Amino acid sequence: MKQHPENIVTRFAPSPSGHLHVGGARTALFCWAFAKGRGGKFVLRIEDTDQKRSSDAASIGFVKDLLWLGIAWDEGPEYEGHGGGARGPYFQAQRLPIYQRYFDALIASGKAYYAFESTDELATLRDQAKAQNKPFRYTGEFARAMTKEQGDALLASGKPAVIRFHTPPEPITIHDEILGEATIPAGETDDFVIRKADGFPTYHFAVVVDDELMGVTHVLRAQEHFNNSAKHIVLQDALGFRRPIYGHLPLIFNPDGSKMSKRDKDKVLRKAVAERAMTSPPADSVDPGIFGAWLKDKNTQLDLSASVALAHALGVVLPEINVDDFRRSGYLPEVLCNFLSLNGWSPGGDLEKFDTEFLQSHFDLERVVKTPAKFDRSKLLAFNLHALKGMPREEFVQKVTVHGKVYHAEFMARLTESQFRSLCDASHERSKTLDDLFRTNGFVTVADDLLEWDPKAVTKVLQGSVPSGLDHLRAMEAILHDCEDWSVGGLESVLKSYADQSVAGNLGSIAQPLRVALCGGVVSPPIFDTLAILGKTSSLKRIARCLASHS
Ligand code: GLU
Numbered sequence: 001m002k003q004h005p006e007n008i009v010t011r012f013a014p015s016p017s018g019h020l021h022v023g024g025a026r027t028a029l030f031c032w033a034f035a036k037g038r039g040g041k042f043v044l045r046i047e048d049t050d051q052k053r054s055s056d057a058a059s060i061g062f063v064k065d066l067l068w069l070g071i072a073w074d075e076g077p078e079y080e081g082h083g084g085g086a087r088g089p090y091f092q093a094q095r096l097p098i099y100q101r102y103f104d105a106l107i108a109s110g111k112a113y114y115a116f117e118s119t120d121e122l123a124t125l126r127d128q129a130k131a132q133n134k135p136f137r138y139t140g141e142f143a144r145a146m147t148k149e150q151g152d153a154l155l156a157s158g159k160p161a162v163i164r165f166h167t168p169p170e171p172i173t174i175h176d177e178i179l180g181e182a183t184i185p186a187g188e189t190d191d192f193v194i195r196k197a198d199g200f201p202t203y204h205f206a207v208v209v210d211d212e213l214m215g216v217t218h219v220l221r222a223q224e225h226f227n228n229s230a231k232h233i234v235l236q237d238a239l240g241f242r243r244p245i246y247g248h249l250p251l252i253f254n255p256d257g258s259k260m261s262k263r264d265k266d267k268v269l270r271k272a273v274a275e276r277a278m279t280s281p282p283a284d285s286v287d288p289g290i291f292g293a294w295l296k297d298k299n300t301q302l303d304l305s306a307s308v309a310l311a312h313a314l315g316v317v318l319p320e321i322n323v324d325d326f327r328r329s330g331y332l333p334e335v336l337c338n339f340l341s342l343n344g345w346s347p348g349g350d351l352e353k354f355d356t357e358f359l360q361s362h363f364d365l366e367r368v369v370k371t372p373a374k375f376d377r378s379k380l381l382a383f384n385l386h387a388l389k390g391m392p393r394e395e396f397v398q399k400v401t402v403h404g405k406v407y408h409a410e411f412m413a414r415l416t417e418s419q420f421r422s423l424c425d426a427s428h429e430r431s432k433t434l435d436d437l438f439r440t441n442g443f444v445t446v447a448d449d450l451l452e453w454d455p456k457a458v459t460k461v462l463q464g465s466v467p468s469g470l471d472h473l474r475a476m477e478a479i480l481h482d483c484e485d486w487s488v489g490g491l492e493s494v495l496k497s498y499a500d501q502s503v504a505g506n507l508g509s510i511a512q513p514l515r516v517a518l519c520g521g522v523v524s525p526p527i528f529d530t531l532a533i534l535g536k537t538s539s540l541k542r543i544a545r546c547l548a549s550h551s
Pocket residue numbers: 012013014015047207220221222225
C-alpha cells in the first residue's frame with residue numbers, strides 16, 4: 001500500500017444537484033480547516049458526472065454558498081478570483097479523456113471488462129437472487145465466458161456496454177481515522193460498474209482517479225460513503241495509486257432523529273395551512289392550481305420560491321436546510337460556521353464560541369465523534385442573537401441594510417433613511433437574526449388607511465374595563481396632537497406624564513392600546529420608538545382611524 005508522504009491536501013467534492021445542504025457545508029468546513037490549519041491545500045471539485053442531476057446553476061449556487069461561509073478553495077473552479085490550479089479541470093464532466101486513459105489501462109491488464117447485459121437482464125438476475133433470498137452480486141460469468149473476439153464484435157456492432165471492474169476475491173480492510181477499522185469479507189464487493197453506458201465514469205471511478213491526480217492525502221466525507229471506500233481501495237490498488245487517509249464524518253439529523261430534508265419545509269407549511277383550515281392560498285402567494293395540487297397530494301413539494309411566498313403570507317418561518325436558507329433567514333456566516341463545527345466535533349472543555357481561525361488551528365480528527373450529530377436550532381438561534389447583540393451598532397445597521405437590499409427590497413423602498421435607522425436602533429438588542437426586523441415590523445410598510453386590526457387584540461386591549469383602551473387612546477390622541485417634540489425622548493416625556501396622571505405610572509396599560517392602534521396587534525418595538533418610526537402624521541392618522549372604526 002502506497003502512502004502520501006507530502007503536504008496535506010483535502011478536497012470537497014459536491015455533486016451539484018441542488019443547493020448546498022448544511023451537512024455538505026460542515027464537510028467542506030472540516031476539510032478546509034484540516035488542510036489550512038496544517039499548511040496544506042483545500043481543493044474544490046465538482047462531481048457532475050450524473051448528467052441528469054447536475055446543473056450549472058447548482059454548481060454556481062454551491063460556489064457562492066461556500067464563499068459566503070468564508071470557505072475559499074486553493075484549487076478548483078475559477079470564480080471571483082478563487083480557484084484555478086494545475087490539476088484541473090475541476091469539473092468531472094470535463095475530465096473524460098483523463099478517465100479514458102485509466103479505463104484503457106485496466107482493460108488492457110484484464111482488471112476490467114466490458115459487460116453487455118441490458119437493464120432487463122440485470123433485473124432478471126436481481127429477481128433470481130431475491131427468490132433465493134440472496135443479495136445480488138454481479139460476478140461477471142457472462143462477460144467473462146465471452147471470447148475477446150465476441151466482445152469486440154458486440155462493441156463494434158454498437159451494442160451498449162458498461163465497463164465493470166474485476167474485483168479481486170479477497171477481503172478488503174478499510175482504515176478510518178474516525179471509525180476505526182472494518183473488513184469487508186471477500187465476495188461482498190461485486191464487479192461494479194466503473195464506466196456507464198453513456199461513456200461517463202461512475203462516482204467510484206472518477207473519485208479514485210481524481211483524488212490521486214489531485215494529490216489528495218485526506219478524504220474527509222460523510223459517513224454514508226464509508227462502505228464505498230472498499231470499492232475505492234480496490235481500484236486504487238489496481239491502478240497503482242496511493243491510498244489517502246480516510247475520515248468519515250457523522251451525519252447531521254434533526255433532534256427527533258429524522259433526516260434534515262427539504263421535505264421539512266413542506267411539513268411546516270402543511271401544518272400551518274391545516275391549522276387555518278385553508279382550501280385556497282392566501283392572496284398574492286402561490287398559484288391556486290399549484291396550491292390545490294400540493295394540498296391534495298401529501299407527497300408533493302412546493303418549489304423554493306413558492307414555499308417562501310407561502311411562508312411569508314402565513315407568517316411562519318421555514319426550517320432551514322440549505323446554506324442559502326440560513327442566509328435568507330438572517331444568520332451570520334461566522335455563527336453558522338461556529339455552530340456547524342460543533343455538530344460532530346468539539347474543541348474540548350467548555351469552549352463553544354470560536355471563529356474559523358481557531359477552528360483551523362484546533363480541528364483534529366481525534367475529537368470527531370462517531371455518532372450522529374443533532375442539529376439544535378435553538379442553540380444556533382442563541383448563538384446568532386449573542387453575536388448580533390455584541391456587534392457595534394454601525395455594523396449591525398450595515399449588515400441589516402445589506403440583508404434588506406437582497407431579501408426585502410420593497411420594505412426598504414417604503415422607508416425613509418431615518419425611519420429605517422430608528423427601526424434598526426429599536427431592533428438591535430432583540431434581533432435573533434438579520435431578518436427579524438423585516439418579519440416583525442410589517443406594520444411600518446402598510447399604508448395608513450389599509451392597516452387592519454387583529455380582532456382578538458381589539459377585544460382584549462381596546463374594549464372592556466373602564467376606562468377602556470379606547471378611552472386612553474382618545475386622551476392620548478389629543479396629547480400627541482399637541483406634542484411638538486416627536487423624538488423618542490419628547491414622546492416619552494409627554495406619555496409618561498399622562499401615565500402618571502391616569503394609571504399611576506403604569507406605562508404598559510397605556511402603551512398597549514397605542515400599539516394596537518398603530519400596528520394592528522400587540523407586538524412592536526418599544527412604544528416610543530414605534531411612534532418615532534411612524535412619524536407624527538402617520539401615527540395620528542392611524543389612531544384616528546382606529547378610534548373611528550371601533551367607537
Ligand atoms: N460527490 C459525492 C457527494 O456529493 C462526494 C463523495 C466523496 O467525497 O467522495 O456525496
